[in-house]
Amino acid sequence: MNHVLILPILLPAVVGALLVMAARYDKVLARTFSLASAVLLLGVALALFAIASDDSVRTYALGAWPAPFGIVLVLDRLAALMLVLNALLGLGVLLYAVGGWDLRGKHFHPLFQFQLMGLNGAFLTGDFFNLFVFFEILLIASYGLMVHGGGGLRVKAGVQYVVTNLVGSSVFLIAVGLIYSVTGTLNMADLALKVPQVPAGDQALLQTGAVLLLLVFAVKAALVPLHFWLPGTYANAPGPVAALFAIMTKVGAYSIIRMYVLAFGAEAGDAAWLAAPWLLPASLLTLVLGMTGVLAARSLGQMASFAVIGSMGMLLATVSVFTQQAIGAALYYLIHSTFAAGALFLIADLVAERRGVQRDRFVAAPRFAQVGLISAMFFVAAIGVTGMPPLSGFIGKLLILDGVRDSAHAAWFWTLILSTSLIAIVGFSRGGSLVFWKSHALPPATPSAHRPGAAPFVAVGGLLACLVALTVFAGPAHAWLEAAAAQLFAPAGYIEAVMGTLQEVR
Incomplete structure (x- = not known):
């Protein structure tokens, strides 16, 4: 077995525990351990990305227990992509936080490591019960991060976030129970074999469980009408935490892609493509x-x-077509939207920290420190989020429009994507002009005694540089992502790697 597959889970778990026991009161030691772990995690993710690029599927059986009973980790192109995305975003957010924000509470760094652990586990796990387990790990860590630093509005939003996700977790368990009751398994590869064999009399239970799972993933992805928790939660969360949460909604998207292509795809009989009419x-x-x-x-x-929320709508609308070309385009847009949202949340925090009582509200206020640099960063991020040329958002939307061209609903796609893009451009123009342009006409504010270092700007610049790199290397990136989509739509390799390899252990 390839033991490197467990490192994305094991590394942050061990470092998080060490931070709790030995370094939570020593800021230098905590930052050193946390940053070193994030850099190592990125190295491991890139190594796994290179390994997965040969189109083979690799597995790791914990305790050498055979399928479908044991815990199995599975690495394919999609899982490797999500690991790299999580590691890059995590490193950028952590670099921003060590600029001074992490000192507002004692437990930021351990919680941050456990959050990365839960995310990586969700991307690597090969069965739905352990997906639930890793969901709970990342959610527990996110609860602590959400209220980090205190504040009435933050605690109120955190309570809503906790209650919503607890309800989602309960529904998750019910859905898992229904599916297990008719298939006798929760292993994803084994489900792909068992679902087509479910008799007609049990189809109602199976499909009810599958729809409930879709409901849970829709809560994570903030789909209407289950989006209500996100605006208050993200807007009131600390800036670096909101930036890290940019990948949380992508866990819902990843789970939908993984489940409804592998277990409920073309070979699923009466349950084939069950998610499409709802999604x-x-x-x-x-x-x-x-x-x-x-x-x-x-x-x-x-x-x-x-x-x-809007980017998740565009992403999952593309996924709902469930074709190889559409999934390839959706994956490109998934990468872009994660970096763009992360950068935008950090920029909002930079503004809020410098404008005094006005914070990041759309009101005119005196000029603030580094306004020129921050406004330039906002301009780049706005171009990316709205999908204007020349950045990757524009390329992503072109790929989506081309990917859904043969869909029966192509006219709806084209109309809504183009019209909402115009709305977004107007919205960002309005916000940017109020915060930067109109404020520029006012006299400068009294300089703050606290002048943060370069780390926050390096972090934001790094995330924006990822957008530029995704634009410059759009051709090779899209070719790799199309190969990932092709691997998803040829599930035989995944099933054979999980079931066949693990059965050899017996």
């Missing part, structure tokens, strides 16, 4: 609501939150 209208409504929210937002944080 498409909800996603298009989410796109419209999110971009309308961008126009109506009253602060940079709110605007970034609604932009996340």
Whole structure:
């Protein structure tokens, strides 16, 4: 077995425990351990990315227990992509936080490591019960990060976030129980074999469980009408935490892609493509609501939150077509939207820290420190989020429009994507002009005694550089992602790697 597969889970778990026991009161030691872990995690993720690029599927059986009973980790192109995305975003957010923000609480660094552990586990796990386990790990860590630093609004939003996700977790368990009751397994590869064999009399239970799982993943992805928790949560979360949460909604998207292509895809019989009729209208409504929210937002944080909702609508509407070309385009847009949202949340925090009582609200206020540099960063991030040329958002939307061209609903896609893009452009223009341009006409504020170092700007610049790199290397990146989509739509390799390799252990 390839033991490196467990390192993305084991490394942050061990470092998080060490930080709790030995370094939570020593800021230098905590930062050193945390940054070193993030850099190592990125190295491991890149190594696994290179390994997965040969189109083979690799597995790791914990305790050498055979399928489908043991815990299995599975590495393919999609899992490797998500590991790299999580590691890059995590390193950028951590670099921003060590600029001074992490000192507002004792437990930031351990919680941050456990959050990375839960995310990586969700991307690598090969069965739905352990997906639930890793969901709970990342959610517990996110609860602590959400209220980090205190504040009434933050605690209120955190309570709503906790309650919503606890309900989602309960529904997850019910769905898992229903599926297990008719298939006798929760291993993803084994489900792909068992689902087509479910008799007609048990189809109602199977499909009910599958729809409930879709409901849970829709909560994570903030799809209408289950999006209500996200605007308040993300807008009131600390800036670095909101930036890290940019990948949290992508866990829902990843789970939908993984489950409904592998276990409920073309070979699933009566349950084939069960998600498509539910997913498409909800996603298009989410796109419209999110971009309308961008126009109506009253602060940079709110605007970034609604932009996340809109981007998830566009992403999952594309996924709902369930074709290889559409999934390839969706994966490209997934990468772009994660980096763009992360950068935007960090920029909103930079503004809020410098404008005094006005924070990041859309009101005119005196000029603040580094306004020129921050406004330039906002301009780049806005171009990316709205999908204007020449950045990767424009390329991603072109790929999506081309990928859904043969869909029966192509006219809806084209109309809504183009119209909501215009709405987003107007919304970002309005917000940017109020915060940067009109404020520029006012006399400067009294300089703050606290002048942060370069780390926050390096972090934001790094995330924006990822958008530029995704644009420059759009051709090779899209070719790799199309190969990932092709691997998803040829599940025989995944099933053989999991079931065959593990059975050899017996």
